Amino acid sequence: MAIKVLKPGLATTVQDLGRPGYYNIGIPLSGGMDRLATRAANMLVGNDEGAAVLEAVFMGPELEFTADATVAVTGADLPPKLDGAARETWTSFSVKKGQVLSFEFLKKGARAYIAVSGGIDVPVVLGSRSTYALGALGGFKGRKLEAGDELPVGHGKGAKDGRSVPANLRRAPGNPAELRMVPGLYWHRITEEAGKHFFADTWKVAPEADRIGYRFKGGRPLDFVPRQQPFGAGSDPSNIVDACYPYGSIQVPGGTEPIVLHRDAVSGGGYFMVGTVISADMDLIGQLQPHTQARFVGVDLDTALKARHEREGVIEKIRAALS
Amino acid sequence: MPHELLSPLPGTFYRRPAPDKPLYKNEGDEVAVGDVIGLIEVMKSFNEVKAEVAGKIVKFLADNEEPVMAGQALVEIA
Numbered sequence: 230m231a232i233k234v235l236k237p238g239l240a241t242t243v244q245d246l247g248r249p250g251y252y253n254i255g256i257p258l259s260g261g262m263d264r265l266a267t268r269a270a271n272m273l274v275g276n277d278e279g280a281a282v283l284e285a286v287f288m289g290p291e292l293e294f295t296a297d298a299t300v301a302v303t304g305a306d307l308p309p310k311l312d313g314a315a316r317e318t319w320t321s322f323s324v325k326k327g328q329v330l331s332f333e334f335l336k337k338g339a340r341a342y343i344a345v346s347g348g349i350d351v352p353v354v355l356g357s358r359s360t361y362a363l364g365a366l367g368g369f370k371g372r373k374l375e376a377g378d379e380l381p382v383g384h385g386k387g388a389k390d391g392r393s394v395p396a397n398l399r400r401a402p403g404n405p406a407e408l409r410m411v412p413g414l415y416w417h418r419i420t421e422e423a424g425k426h427f428f429a430d431t432w433k434v435a436p437e438a439d440r441i442g443y444r445f446k447g448g449r450p451l452d453f454v455p456r457q458q459p460f461g462a463g464s465d466p467s468n469i470v471d472a473c474y475p476y477g478s479i480q481v482p483g484g485t486e487p488i489v490l491h492r493d494a495v496s497g498g499g500y501f502m503v504g505t506v507i508s509a510d511m512d513l514i515g516q517l518q519p520h521t522q523a524r525f526v527g528v529d530l531d532t533a534l535k536a537r538h539e540r541e542g543v544i545e546k547i548r549a550a551l552s
Numbered sequence: 553m554p555h556e557l558l559s560p561l562p563g564t565f566y567r568r569p570a571p572d573k574p575l576y577k578n579e580g581d582e583v584a585v586g587d588v589i590g591l592i593e594v595m596k597s598f599n600e601v602k603a604e605v606a607g608k609i610v611k612f613l614a615d616n617e618e619p620v621m622a623g624q625a626l627v628e629i630a
Binding site: 239240286287288333334335336339436437438439518519520 | 558560561562563564593594595596597599619621622623
């Protein structure tokens with residue numbers, strides 16, 4: 230069985246739960262930016278939660294199926310259509326051989342996850358089928374989809390039509406989105422005043438935000454505590470001696486526009502980081518459209534771990550609801 | 553009933569190919585199917601927005617450099 234790509238969308242890629250274990254040698258995590266939506270899409274169609282799905286950003290692809298399958302679309306409110314007839318998001322539906330899946334305009338959120346029973350069966354590279362487009366690694370030929378591509382699909386048992394993730398277990402960012410973060414090792418580099426307005430200001434997602442990093446604009450620039458730059462650090466006060474960049478870390482080059490590193494990020498460099506967005510809120514970033522508002526909320530590590538535990542609880546509830 | 557051309561993407565709308573270039577189209581201009589009327593910038597890429605019907609541009613409904621949502625009307629063609 231295969232899926233023929235009639236129209237690719239803007240930047241549709243094959244993603245699973247990622248490629249952990251190689252960040253220390255510069256190969257990022259990759260995988261779906263909204264992990265809950267990735268897992269839920271797979272659960273709805275009877276796949277393992279870590280099967281490969283399609284991540285469509287801002288705009289849906291147009292896909293023709295060469296065999297019957299079960300399909301589900303989760304994440305963003307990107308309404309699916311089957312041969313032109315509306316289908317629900319977050320709900321399984323069956324597709325017959327020869328039918329075409331397309332999408333309406335994006336209504337809410339940013340990234341939709343399209344799961345197909347059997348999973349997208351591209352080769353596993355370093356333990357994952359995820360696409361890392363910048364490094365031309367994994368996924369379908371290491372790149373976003375193009376018209377004319379034929380995606381191999383594995384064998385799946387499928388699932389019944391109309392299975393749905395209860396609405397209270399879905400999650401979408403508020404307006405402004407609240408992104409909780411733990412202040413980091415370099416927090417002392419900015420003035421107390423700068424630290425206050427970093428949290429007080431409302432930021433806006435920059436149009437260039439992508440899988441590598443989400444850039445935010447519109448808050449006041451951060452002032453730095455004066456110092457003589459140490460040997461090995463660049464001359465700008467936002468420079469540090471090269472360090473590791475965690476997934477979720479917030480760098481602020483020049484003190485002006487915070488960038489939250491996401492699934493396809495570089496693993497290190499010479500910009501100071503104010504802190505790290507907690508793992509429980511990273512899914513929300515994947516659903517932010519350009520020009521939408523966000524605020525950073527400082528929390529401690531205990532709160533971050535508790536929030537992570539709560540997110541795991543929600544996934545457990547989705548499993549129970551669909552079992 | 554005039555036709556409204558909708559933005560396929562969220563992002564920033566531009567009415568010219570580059571800051572020092574003339575506008576793609578002005579109000580009152582004739583357009584053919586496939587004519588570029590503007591760009592949407594998102595994720596470091598500039599995506600052309602093309603007319604889906606032929607006619608005359610009645611009015612631009614989004615300004616140059618305006619943030620737009622997917623499905624938002626950009627221009628009215630009659």
